[in-house]
Amino acid sequence: MRPTRLVSLDVFRGLTVMLMTVVNNPGDWGHIYPPLEHAEWNGCTPTDLVFPFFLFIVGVSLAYALAGARRDGLPLSPVLARVARRAAILFGLGVLTSLYPHFDFATVRIMGVLQRIALVYFGCSVIYLTTSWRTQLMLLVIFLASYAALMQLVPVPGVGPANLEPTTNLGAWLDRTLLTEPHLWPTSRTWDPEGLLGTLPALSTGLLGLLAGTWLRWPGPARLSKPVGLALAGVAAVVAGLIWSHWFPINKALWTSSYVLFTGGLALGLLALLYWVCDVRGYRRGVGPALAFGVNAIAVFFFSAILSRTFGLMRLPGSGGQAVGLKEWLYEWGIAPFFHDPRNASLAGAVVCLLIWWGILSFLQRRGWIWKV
Known part of the structure; x- marks a missing residue:
């Protein structure tokens, strides 16, 4: 008898992709909580x-x-x-x-x-x-x-x-x-x-x-x-x-x-x-977000990188007077002003990115669209 599909593996993959999305997309790379950064050399953080x-x-x-x-x-x-x-x-x-x-x-x-x-x-x-x-x-x-x-x-x-x-x-x-x-x-x-x-x-x-x-x-x-x-x-x-x-x-x-x-x-x-x-x-309750990320993991990784670099080509005037990419501009004007601690603002930027991807992946999942290599 063929074994049934491992729901746990899809959830595991999804949780890993969600963590990856958060650590790869801070609002401000200069202000990150230590657990969301790689160890400087020896050692291991959650990011590692x-x-x-x-x-x-x-x-x-x-x-x-x-x-x-x-x-x-x-x-x-x-x-x-x-x-x-x-x-x-x-x-x-x-x-x-x-x-x-x-x-x-x-x-x-x-x-x-x-x-x-x-x-x-x-x-x-x-x-x-x-x-x-x-x-x-x-x-x-x-x-x-x-x-x-x-x-x-x-x-x-x-x-x-x-x-x-x-x-x-x-x-x-x-x-x-x-x-x-x-x-x-x-x-x-x-x-x-x-x-x-x-x-x-x-x-x-x-x-x-x-x-x-x-x-x-x-x-x-x-x-x-x-x-x-x-x-x-x-x-x-x-x-x-x-x-x-x-x-x-x-x-x-x-x-x-x-x-x-x-x-x-x-x-x-x-x-x-x-x-x-x-x-x-x-138990299945509450695993929906992880499953959405888990079944389209490669799509998230690949298109996150492509979109991030594409947004970098779209230059707009930043708060310091210099041109910044679209993603940085949205962060400076739409997220950072609402936080006193820049680390919290940076984390909020990552969470917003996570929520956007969750919306996209949920839409794809409902229609059965899975990008496989």
């Missing part, structure tokens, strides 16, 4: 949970989406071709967001969030279709251990001993060597938080989700034991990540092995809670 939660959800989804191909013994070639096509489209959309609106191919950033999602999606799909869950668990451990060894033991050419600094670590050197500086993260042009070497531990985040999805699909354990198993695994992963962080710090930009375990453990715990509430107990 968004991306690993996405990759974890990708893994869980694959355990359901590709289960039929494994169960029915379908030839791998056409299945892998579909997977490769989807990964290529995701990667291309990521590059397109970097190119827009100026389309400067000489300095376009090659890597990015959608690009990493595409690589993890493809890698985890291939692993799922060709290996058992035991092998997947073994690969997860191997990827984490290998990445830690590479980052902490291998000398950096032209720099010296292994280190974990932003511009001089092994991953930054590899990105500058293979991608070249003009095609790295525009803020630095010397390293990239979604660089090549960091894809290895990012695959482990996807594999954690893959194993969680396999556990939820397993017909053996009683239904109630499934969220319990996820929760226990989550606690173990969080503890392991915190212990490992004493030697290999929790760091999103480097996607360190301790970061994978810590954030993956939190994702396991949240999925366990949502699965028990939504799928075991059948």
Whole structure:
């Protein structure tokens, strides 16, 4: 019997997209509450949970989406071709967001969030279709251990001993060597938080989700034991990540092995809670907004970036006398004057953006319009 659709997974994805929308769209980037900012380097804030939660959800989804191909013994070639096509489209959309609106191919950033999602999606799909869950668990451990060894033991050419600094670590050197500086993260042009070497531990985040999805699909354990198993695994992963962080710090930009375990453990715990509430107990009240965001997640991410840059092209006179983009102009005249604390005003701007997207996505959901790649 085919498993029913996981409402909990759609809610999990939707909550993650909602948090992403808030942290990516403050009214004023200069006034943000600390939990809504990334950790400066080492450490983890709620904002640093968004991306690993996405990759974890990708893994869980694959355990359901590709289960039929494994169960029915379908030839791998056409299945892998579909997977490769989807990964290529995701990667291309990521590059397109970097190119827009100026389309400067000489300095376009090659890597990015959608690009990493595409690589993890493809890698985890291939692993799922060709290996058992035991092998997947073994690969997860191997990827984490290998990445830690590479980052902490291998000398950096032209720099010296292994280190974990932003511009001089092994991953930054590899990105500058293979991608070249003009095609790295525009803020630095010397390293990239979604660089090549960091894809290895990012695959482990996807594999954690893959194993969680396999556990939820397993017909053996009683239904109630499934969220319990996820929760226990989550606690173990969080503890392991915190212990490992004493030697290999929790760091999103480097996607360190301790970061994978810590954030993956939190994702396991949240999925366990949502699965028990939504799928075991059948609770549906109040999850509508999360479902609206969850079923059109890629659309929100892609079009948020495109619209934000489009609004930036529409210049209007700002309060300081200089021209500002349409979004900044609306914030300066329509939101900021109503708040004494600029951080509250900035948060209000993000909430307004969230509500606008909720309206759009609810409209699309009612008509059954879902943008899939």
